[in-house]
Amino acid sequence: MKHIDEYRDGNLARAMAATIAHEAMPDRHYQFMEFCGGHTHAMSRYGIEDLLPSNVQMVHGPGCPVCVLPIGRIDAAIALAMRPEVTLCTYADLMRVPASGGANLLKAKAAGADIRMVYSTLDALRIAEAEPDRQIVFFAIGFETTTPPTAHAITLARKRQLSNFSVFCNHVLTPPAMRAILVSPDTRAIRVDGFVGPSHVSTITGTSAYQSLAVEFAKPIVVAGFEPLDVVQAILMLVRQVNQGRCAVENQYSRLVTAQGNLIAQRATAEIFELRPSFAWRGLGELPHSALQLRDAYADLDAERRFAIDTLPAADNPACECGDVLRGLTKPAACALFGTLCSPDTPMGSCMVSPEGACAAHWSYGRFRDRARAGAGQVVR
């Protein structure tokens, strides 16, 4: 724990915050986007907003894997789980994500679907080995960090000749999402000065994955860890880049991230997965070459092919503003459903489900600030 505590030290944080306040030019407004839900969560949980000067503000980005999964894919997973021969293995975060018509995996499970919550891909493999008469499907989601474990499970399944195991692949890629944000006229309109770049994802991809984006769009990107002090330091580094007129990819998280990333993991992933021509993201829409699918050589382990899964486009709840929240265009509290119809107990949108979702983080940790802005109530300091 000692090594973790170092990155949560309140005195260091206050000193660093004072430096930010000192170096931020008083007549300038700074607005940065934290790309990852992990950063959103850390900022909310530790109250980092309270440490920043009023002219340095953060907006939330799309880096929450549960949040960006479109409804059509959840619908498909439910349909799959409803098949009598199928056991769907999923991370628990997905259980309560709203699907079409008020459905979700939790309700499907209650209605008799065999859905099991697992903690890793290897749990799913173990179930496949223990229950050879069941078709075990692993509901794979996540950015580059969670792809290598899925690849590993596929390799093992092939080696062990597990014919009852397959993967419903929903792995997505970070750089195309970042690009989508940067080219979006809406996001340009709110003027984002720079990015706190992905943390765990970058351990796999390396910082070089963002180089061309920083150059092309002239935005500083600072890759940062998920500890609160990491985030504060990254914000300081961004303020400095802006002040100096630089647009570089910098690495605050050098204790784990290199320029090239984890080449072994990259190779293992490339061996099994290839780019999908296109994938629909919640909030960001259809993005070309933004997600992965299994290569033909692994078609037999691909649940989409084994069960001929069709993903039909499905509309989000029209009142839910997750799409805009995911692009930093609106803050959770601005959604009319926030805290009225939508809360973590009764989520209307995916951003209220995962602890990394911006709406869930604001509800669980930050909503007391809303009334402080409205001028009522006592706020802790």
Add this chain to the structure above:
Amino acid sequence: MTGLKLRTRKLDIRHGLIDLSHGAGGRASVQLIDEIFRTAFDNPILDQGNDQAAFDVPGGRMVMSTDGYVISPLFFPGGDIGSLAVHGTINDIAMAGARPLHLAASYIIEEGFPLSDVQRIAQSMAKAARDAGVTIVTGDTKVVERGKGDGVFITTTGVGIVPPGLDLSADRARPGDLVILSGAIGDHGVAVMSQRLNLGFETDIVSDSAALNGLVAEMVRVATGSLRVMRDPTRGGLAASLNEIAQQSKAGVIIHENRIPVKPDVAAACELLGLDPLHVANEGKLIAIVAPAAAGDLIAAMHAHPLGRHATVIGEVIADAQCFVQMTTSFGGGRIVDWIAGEQLPRIC
């Protein structure tokens, strides 16, 4: 239970399994109750062998509480479902400031469950009750078919007497009152979860499962008129208990992260599992809301008791129409401390 002594073979506790006849109300049921439960609980009220327990009670207000226990695994570091079922209900009684007197215990056992485990659980309950000065005076046993239960479920019901002059209730917290926590949080939940997930990390974390009535008696002795609320932060953790108190008292609460004791092992395990210790269950801790003038004496009395050695003031009650529980983080910011939504689960990326 007739006086007629039948020559039945003793239960083979070492190798035997529960079968449906043990719940059918016939001789096998009687034998199970006699040889395992009555032997373990051993008290004159139970020995009367009636379908109910009759006992005299001292004057005062009586409190009653019941709770079902369905924990998995049944045996965990620091306790088992039996000790938990005794401690849990004693603590529910004690949180009213009451002195617990007697417990009733009801079992739903799955066919095929080892008799040796039934005995182990009964003996553990007996010890827990004895240590707390409480007797188990009546009970019931049912057997369900294999696959229709998870080993054993236990429901315990308790009664106790509140000393005169004491009125504890979750709606009595007032702005200015102090919030006292009796010790480090998260031990029970992490001990159980690490077993359940078979995490295999090397830890010595054991459940804090304990009967709090002794500690409560000391607290009541020094601070009768000033104690407002007591709660044991079990399922849902400290966060849930504080939110309940805030809601029911229509007040806000502010706590300070750096004053909340969490053992380093527990903190590390929570980190690994993506849990917030504030949401993790405890089974031997209490929160007391007390008028500030009495806090010093109360803390001193708690420190003198083994279960309150690390008692400390963690925050205060404030006026707040929205009844928020807020926390100043050790990092220097502020946040809400909310109820957990759904089950607490490890994070995924």
